Structure formats: C-alpha cells, structure tokens
Amino acid sequence: MVLKAELHCHIEGAASPRLIEEQARKYGADVSGFIRDGAYFWHDFTTFLSAYDRAASLFRTPEDYALLAETYLKELAAQGAIYAEFFTSPDHAERAGLSAQAYTDSLGEGIMRARAATGIEARMIVTGVRHFGPEAVEKAASFAARCGHPLVTGFGVAGDERVGHPRDFSRAFAIAREAGFGITIHAGEFAGAESVEAALDHTRPSRIGHGVRAIENPELVRRIADEGIVLEVCPVSNIVLGVFPDYAHHPLPQLVAAGCRITLNSDDPPHFHTNLAREYAVAAEHFGLNETALRSVTRTALEAAFVDEETRGRLLSRLDAQEQPA
Ligand SMILES: Nc1ncnc2[nH]cnc12
Numbered sequence: 001m002v003l004k005a006e007l008h009c010h011i012e013g014a015a016s017p018r019l020i021e022e023q024a025r026k027y028g029a030d031v032s033g034f035i036r037d038g039a040y041f042w043h044d045f046t047t048f049l050s051a052y053d054r055a056a057s058l059f060r061t062p063e064d065y066a067l068l069a070e071t072y073l074k075e076l077a078a079q080g081a082i083y084a085e086f087f088t089s090p091d092h093a094e095r096a097g098l099s100a101q102a103y104t105d106s107l108g109e110g111i112m113r114a115r116a117a118t119g120i121e122a123r124m125i126v127t128g129v130r131h132f133g134p135e136a137v138e139k140a141a142s143f144a145a146r147c148g149h150p151l152v153t154g155f156g157v158a159g160d161e162r163v164g165h166p167r168d169f170s171r172a173f174a175i176a177r178e179a180g181f182g183i184t185i186h187a188g189e190f191a192g193a194e195s196v197e198a199a200l201d202h203t204r205p206s207r208i209g210h211g212v213r214a215i216e217n218p219e220l221v222r223r224i225a226d227e228g229i230v231l232e233v234c235p236v237s238n239i240v241l242g243v244f245p246d247y248a249h250h251p252l253p254q255l256v257a258a259g260c261r262i263t264l265n266s267d268d269p270p271h272f273h274t275n276l277a278r279e280y281a282v283a284a285e286h287f288g289l290n291e292t293a294l295r296s297v298t299r300t301a302l303e304a305a306f307v308d309e310e311t312r313g314r315l316l317s318r319l320d321a322q323e324q325p326a
C-alpha cells in the first residue's frame with residue numbers, strides 16, 4: 001500500500017454522522033435537519049457549511065475533541081498515512097462553549113493518543129473562517145500566535161470564498177508569519193483564478209487550499225509552478241460540491257503537466273463519502289497516477305508539511321524505505 005500524507009482536512013468536518021448522532025443523543029440535540037439515514041444531508045456549498053457548523057456545535061468538551069482527533073487519525077493511519085495536518089477552528093469551539101486553548105490542547109491530546117497507538121505524526125493548522133469576518137480571522141491568528149501549543153505549526157483561512165477579499169486578511173497573515181507559522185489559504189474553489197491570484201498577492205502562502213480554478217488562467221498556473229506553491233487538491237470534494245461536473249473536467253492532470261506541485265486530500269471526508277485512500281484511488285483511476293506518481297504526491301506533502309526538519313527527515317526516510325525493493 002502506498003504510504004500517504006494528508007495536508008487538508010477540517011477536523012470538525014471529519015466527524016462521521018454516527019459520531020454526530022452519538023453527540024446529539026448526549027446533548028439532546030436534533031440533527032434531523034442535516035443527517036438522514038446515517039448520512040449528511042445538504043445540497044450545495046452554503047447548506048454544506050451550515051451542516052458543518054451544526055455538526056461542530058455538538059463537540060463541547062475537551063474529551064469530545066480528543067476523541068474526534070484520535071478517531072480521525074487512527075482511521076487515517078489504517079489507510080497507510082504516516083503524516084497528517086488538520087485545520088482547527090477556534091471560532092467553532094468558542095461557539096460551542098469551549099475556550100480556544102482548551103479546544104487546541106484537547107485536539108493535541110487526541111494527536112498524542114493516535115501517535116502512541118499507530119505512530120502517525122500530526123500537526124494542527126489554526127484557521128480563521130472567512131465568512132465570520134476579518135476581525136474574527138485576526139483573532140484566530142492572534143490566538144494561534146500566543147497559544148504556544150507545540151503541535152500548532154500553521155495558520156490558514158477557510159470558509160466561504162465568495163465573502164470578503166484576501167486583502168482583508170493580510171494583517172492576520174502577517175501576525176501568523178511573524179509567529180513563524182506555515183501559511184495556507186483556501187482559494188480557487190468557489191471563486192475563480194482571480195481569487196487565487198489575490199490570495200497569492202495578499203497572503204503570500206506556501207500552499208493553497210484547492211487552488212484548482214487557477215486553471216482558468218494559464219499565466220497564473222505558470223506562476224504557481226514557477227513559485228513552487230503547493231496545491232492541496234481535494235478531488236472528491238470538488239466533484240461532490242460541484243466545483244467541476246465530473247472527474248473528466250477536473251484540472252488535476254493539467255496542473256501536474258504544467259509543473260504544479262499537488263497533494264491529495266479529503267477536505268471533509270464523511271460529508272463527501274470519501275477518505276484519503278479513496279482520494280489516492282480516484283487519482284489512480286481518473287487521473288492516471290501510477291504508484292510512482294502517487295508516492296511523489298506523498299513526497300510533495302511531506303516536503304510541504306508545516307513540520308520541523310528533524311520530523312520531516314524521519315517521515316521522508318520512511319517513504320524512501322518503502323521505495324527500496326524489499
Ligand atoms: N471545502 C471547504 N471550503 C471552504 N471552507 C470549508 N470548510 C470546510 N470545508 C470547506
């Protein structure tokens with residue numbers, strides 16, 4: 001099995017419907033508005049985001065979050081992943097009544113449990129939510145900068161790309177860069193190439209969440225390739241959310257052919273009926289990536305990971321060891 005790595009997954013979006021139903025029973029909440037017959041139920045990006053918010057509201061204690069992170073990472077390790085970064089959202093935790101610090105510490109506890117059980121290495125990317133506004137995003141960046149958690153190594157922005165403009169978040173990203181965090185921003189998913197270009201210009205990320213609609217502007221694709229910006233591509237998410245009509249129209253092969261560095265990610269796995277193994281299988285089946293190409297996707301993820309060089313070295317040699325014929 002090809003060793004894998006995931007850089008783009010929202011921890012609240014990784015909660016299975018079953019876990020949400022358990023939480024709903026625990027807190028006496030009604031989830032019939034967004035879960036039916038054991039599956040998430042929404043019909044577009046806006047109703048997906050509201051299902052996401054409602055699911056997130058059912059994680060209210062440190063143990064809830066530790067269990068969520070531990071469960072997600074153990075499942076990932078079982079799919080052959082040796083490394084994972086996931087997006088955290090202090091805003092969602094605070095809206096559920098938990099402090100950002102307690103939230104982050106308990107997710108960190110889940111990471112340690114999963115690492116003890118499976119060896120998987122994981123880090124957290126604190127994110128601001130675009131449609132919660134610039135002040136909220138700046139607050140998330142300031143929290144990340146002062147939280148001092150050793151497993152928080154990145155800052156990003158997610159949420160509704162149709163709201164606001166990257167220039168609104170340049171101060172938040174300056175705070176995060178100042179603190180030495182890796183920088184990634186969602187762009188080029190529900191807005192076009194101009195949104196990706198603005199994200200590059202105003203937030204200077206080393207990675208872009210999705211970024212796939214950069215394909216609309218060949219100049220921009222060349223810039224991404226030349227600058228070595230890594231695209232956190234989420235193929236199944238893009239099809240299920242209707243960013244592209246089908247895999248035949250997904251630009252991943254063109255982006256790779258143009259020299260862009262890409263990784264494969266599940267984004268919000270149970271919402272899109274996917275997981276990391278499925279993303280790799282889709283890339284093999286629909287984009288013609290053979291085992292060597294899939295392994296180089298994992299290598300790109302490890303090279304682009306927001307992780308210390310010693311850990312990066314250890315992960316890369318695990319990948320290389322798999323390459324040597326037994
Ligand atoms: N695919 C996505 N795009 C933007 N924000 C998100 N939050 C969770 N999943 C997301």
Ligand SMILES: [Zn+2]
Nearest residue numbers: 158186209267
């Ligand atoms: Zn995402």
